[in-house]
Amino acid sequence: xxxxxxxxxxxxxxxxxxxxxxVLLWLVPxxxxxxxxFRDREQISQSGWWMAMFPVEQAFRVQPEADxxxxxxxxxVLEGNVFGTGSGSVAAFGITSRNPGAAETGQTYGRxxxxxxxxxxxxxxxxYETAWPADGAPEVPETDEDGRPVEGxxxxxxxxxxxxxxxxxxxxxEIRRPPTLYxxxxxxxxxxxxxxxxxxxxxxMDRAFINTMTxxxxxxxxxxxxxxxxxxxxxxxxxxxxxxLIAMVVGLLVVPLQLALVPLLTLHNKVGxxxxxxGIWLAHTGFGxxxxxxxxxxxxxxxxxxxxxxxxxxxATDFQVFTKIVLPLSFxxxxxxxxxxxLWTWNDLLVAKVFLPSNSESWVMTVKIADDLLGSRGGDWxxxxxxxxVSIAVPLLVFFAMQKYLVRGLLxxxxx
Amino acid sequence: MSPIFQGILTIFIxxxxxxxxxxxxxxxxxxxxxxxRTDDRGRNIRRATMVRPWLFMLPAMFALGLYLVYPVVxxxxxxxxxxxxxxxxxxxNYTQMFSESGFRTALFNNFLWVLVVPAASVFFxxxxxxxxxxxxxxxxxxxxxxxxxxxxxxxxSLIWKFVYTVDPQIGIINxxxxxxxxAAIDPLQIPFWNNFFLMVILVWIQTGFAMVILSAALRxxxxxxxxxxxxxxxxxxxxxxxIKVPQIKGTILVVWTTITILVLKVFDIVYAMTGGNFDxxxxxxxxxxxxxxxxxxxTAVAFVIMIIVLxxxxxxxxxxxxxx
Numbered sequence: 001x002x003x004x005x006x007x008x009x010x011x012x013x014x015x016x017x018x019x020x021x022x023v024l025l026w027l028v029p030x031x032x033x034x035x036x037x038f039r040d041r042e043q044i045s046q047s048g049w050w051m052a053m054f055p056v057e058q059a060f061r062v063q064p065e066a067d068x069x070x071x072x073x074x075x076x077v078l079e080g081n082v083f084g085t086g087s088g089s090v091a092a093f094g095i096t097s098r099n100p101g102a103a104e105t106g107q108t109y110g111r112x113x114x115x116x117x118x119x120x121x122x123x124x125x126x127x128y129e130t131a132w133p134a135d136g137a138p139e140v141p142e143t144d145e146d147g148r149p150v151e152g153x154x155x156x157x158x159x160x161x162x163x164x165x166x167x168x169x170x171x172x173x174e175i176r177r178p179p180t181l182y183x184x185x186x187x188x189x190x191x192x193x194x195x196x197x198x199x200x201x202x203x204x205m206d207r208a209f210i211n212t213m214t215x216x217x218x219x220x221x222x223x224x225x226x227x228x229x230x231x232x233x234x235x236x237x238x239x240x241x242x243x244x245l246i247a248m249v250v251g252l253l254v255v256p257l258q259l260a261l262v263p264l265l266t267l268h269n270k271v272g273x274x275x276x277x278x279g280i281w282l283a284h285t286g287f288g289x290x291x292x293x294x295x296x297x298x299x300x301x302x303x304x305x306x307x308x309x310x311x312x313x314x315x316a317t318d319f320q321v322f323t324k325i326v327l328p329l330s331f332x333x334x335x336x337x338x339x340x341x342x343l344w345t346w347n348d349l350l351v352a353k354v355f356l357p358s359n360s361e362s363w364v365m366t367v368k369i370a371d372d373l374l375g376s377r378g379g380d381w382x383x384x385x386x387x388x389x390v391s392i393a394v395p396l397l398v399f400f401a402m403q404k405y406l407v408r409g410l411l412x413x414x415x416x
Numbered sequence: 417m418s419p420i421f422q423g424i425l426t427i428f429i430x431x432x433x434x435x436x437x438x439x440x441x442x443x444x445x446x447x448x449x450x451x452x453r454t455d456d457r458g459r460n461i462r463r464a465t466m467v468r469p470w471l472f473m474l475p476a477m478f479a480l481g482l483y484l485v486y487p488v489v490x491x492x493x494x495x496x497x498x499x500x501x502x503x504x505x506x507x508x509n510y511t512q513m514f515s516e517s518g519f520r521t522a523l524f525n526n527f528l529w530v531l532v533v534p535a536a537s538v539f540f541x542x543x544x545x546x547x548x549x550x551x552x553x554x555x556x557x558x559x560x561x562x563x564x565x566x567x568x569x570x571x572x573s574l575i576w577k578f579v580y581t582v583d584p585q586i587g588i589i590n591x592x593x594x595x596x597x598x599a600a601i602d603p604l605q606i607p608f609w610n611n612f613f614l615m616v617i618l619v620w621i622q623t624g625f626a627m628v629i630l631s632a633a634l635r636x637x638x639x640x641x642x643x644x645x646x647x648x649x650x651x652x653x654x655x656x657x658x659i660k661v662p663q664i665k666g667t668i669l670v671v672w673t674t675i676t677i678l679v680l681k682v683f684d685i686v687y688a689m690t691g692g693n694f695d696x697x698x699x700x701x702x703x704x705x706x707x708x709x710x711x712x713x714x715t716a717v718a719f720v721i722m723i724i725v726l727x728x729x730x731x732x733x734x735x736x737x738x739x740x
Contacts, residue, residue: 011652012550019547019557022540026561026620029575032588036578045583048591214423222430223479229438230476237469243740245473250736252484254677254729258703258718260483262711263490267482277422281430286483289476318468319442347568349684350700354707366570370688374574381578381586388574392567399566403559410625411632 037385040190044381055186057091059100064167066178075155078169082161082183092184093161095129100182103131103161110158110170112138116148124148127156134160195386203383204360205390208368212346212391214277215356215364219284219345220338226285227292228334232322234293235300236308246297252290260287261354268355277362280355287351288341295340298412299333300326336409339402343395365391434475441471488722495715509716519717521695522702525611526680529698530724532612534675536619538668541626545634546656558631562624569621569684576617577689580604605694614696617685622678626671633667634660673728680721699724 035049046056062082069078082090092101095109103109109131116124132138140153159181160168169179199205233239234246264283265275273279303326311321327334345351349366356362363372369387377383399406445467450460498505513519544561548554564572580603581587584594593600603613637660645659661668683700690696692705703717 015547015551019544019551019554022544022547023557023560026564026623028588029579029620030563030567033575033578045585048585048588050588050591210420214420218423218426218430221427222434225431225434226475226479229434229472233469233472237472239466239469242469243737245477246740247733247737249480251729251733252480254725254732255484255488256677256681256700256718256721256725258681258700259491259715259722260487261707261718262494262715263487264483266490266494266711278426281426282479283483286479289479290484293476317442317446318465318472319438322472343566347571349568349570349687350704353704366568366684369574370570370684374577374688381581384574385578388571392571395566395568396563399563400559403562406565407628410628 033385033388036381037195037389038191038193039195039382040192041195041380041382043187043190052189052191055188057184058187059182059184061097061100062181062183063178064169064181066175069175072170075170075172076175078171078175078179080167081165082167082181083165088165088185088187090161090163090165090183090185093159093167094182094184095157095159095180097182101184102129103159105161105163106134107131108134108138108158108160110138111156112140112153113156114140114144114150115152115154116144116150118148123151128153195382196390199383199386199390203373203387204363205365205368205387207361208363208365209390211356211362212364212366215280215284215352216342216345218281219288220341222281223285223288223292223341224334224338227289227296227337228327228330229322230289231293231296231300232318232326234297236321236326237318249290249293249297253294255290257287257350261350265354275355275357277356280351283351283355284341284345284348288344291340292337295337295409295412296330296333299330303329332405332408333412335402335405336412339398339406340409342398346395437475438472442468445471491715491718491722495712495719497712499710499712501711505712509712510720513713513716513720518697519702522697522699523720525696526698526724528611529615529618529679530676532615533618533622533679534672536615537622537626537675538630538672540619540623541628541671542630542661542668544623544627545631546660549631549634558624558627562628564621565624567621569617569682570688572617572621573685573688576620580613604690604696607695610690610694610696614685614689617689618679618682622675626675629667629671630664633664637663673731677725677728680725 032049035052036044039049039052042058043052043056046058047054064078064080064082064084066078068080069076071077082088082093090105092104093109094100094102095111096102110129112128112130114126114128116126118124126144128140128144130138130140138153138155140150143149154172155170156172157179158170159179160170161183165183165185167181169175169181171179200209234242234249260283268274268276268279268282273282307325307329308321311325312318316324347366349370352364352367353371356364356367360368360372365387369384369391373384373387445464450464450467494501495509496504496506498508544558548557551557567575578586579588582590582600582602584590584600589603590600604610606613641659641663642655645655650659681700683698683704686692686696686698686701687704692701697705699717699721703714703721706714706717
């Protein structure tokens, strides 16, 4: 289509943009979680991951040292800086946890005691919180909420804050305990491995990681050997019933795993394997065999006939032909299947839930995430994201390193 | 015994066991049972050649028989018994199940999944395959869209749960709604449509698979047909829909059925996202609800899945026989 005059450039721009859009669409979910797994857990809930590079407004509580209190008339005054020796930038501040960002910097925020006249003529006091300019005086309403006239006020406590964190705390009584101040400050973005440390060292994810490894490696290696011999027999040996067996393997490719769960678990329990690692290795071996035989046979059938026949003429037995010629030549197919089986057993949840014991000692990572973390750590995205990437990292590594073989295997398995 | 040590031991026993079996059984066959040195050496060699394939096949056939053939029968047999497995109830589990709305919802939802997921995956796969065909950075783009294939269904669920989160400071969908002034929603709790939000996850994973295979098929189309169409004045869209797609129809069908089979097996996504709540149950997750509690019911559900898969299985076998 490139040679249609006048259409090429505009079409290729559109194509580029479309592909870019699709790639971004496909990447965004993963990138979001990846970014979040490195963010500070407080910050995750304060701003979206797409804002992760920008400072976050965070409210926190400060209790300054009650040193250097001086008396000013009836009032006691404490001065200092909320950042201590550090530095920062205050956006807003307050004196209660209900409203930590009640006033802006440059203002004073305080609690006043209003003197109000009751309907029966008695003087009553009432608390009233407001903000006013630091160099001015508070404005008080003429009547309170119930409509009683306000006749005067006194300051109970007040806080003045400059943007750099300098504050002045004023209080009616003596300052015995340090006051509690609330500050909303811009925090620089924080990235780190805390989530990963937390999930690995105190949440038993390391155990789950080792369990996943323990399940995966034998379950990948053992079926390859068994399948390779069978595939050779189906590809290069003549015997009656061969066609039927190949058809059976193709049929078994699509048998739903679900069928196997109950009968095999019952069987495992009867012969004493029960729910155990041995059980899951056997199960994965059985379930992986049809694909292994199918892929390997398809590949072996395509090997050049001359090599194999001349070897046989020279007196090689089938066993020698297989081990010396066919097996080394089939390396790409073996690699393809190994990757498939590795990804499949590593990522499997169903077989692990059924064939492994359900105690937390033998949880693999998928079970750990689905049954434990999603429930108990439901909203803790720092932990969840880190856990997800601990479990995804190895398959992704394998995927990008061995993509060539994976694609080749997919093609051999489907388009043949 | 620690599982790691057990694992290493198993690899050792498994690998040496396999090698020893194949090696020794061949020696026994050649040297002991049919030794080619007696008078009828020709007949013995022929006999050994007849037996050898079965030696090669034996472990695989045993494992396949035990782990895949026996369960088909075993599951059906078990599904005819009640919960505890001691009373024969005939098709009682099936009639009971079909009369319950929970199962019918699962069946209906599964029907939606089978309809939507393969179609959407093939659509996007074909789109990406065609668009990246002549692109300089096409391989990078394909590799990135292919990447979710490596991620577990549980991991993918987690990734998308994050996207769907209600809090507009966390979930990107609600952040976009928030910036447009719309109220936050929980996509997983909107009746009926929540099924589609779950399907998105599987489409996200499977598009890469469809793309890889369809891309190879597109490359395999003979150049002449395309050149002829261009000479005849076909525009790019006609070229794609009238010339290319018809030629890869077979491959599209294979991809379609492969994903269909997968849809009928995947319980992880529903399990991790909603636990089957909010009317999102599908057959595989429905079965897991009964696993360990009512084996009669669980096997009945599994067998229903098997019956749905059966036509595809027969079609696959027919295709395979045609090629042999």
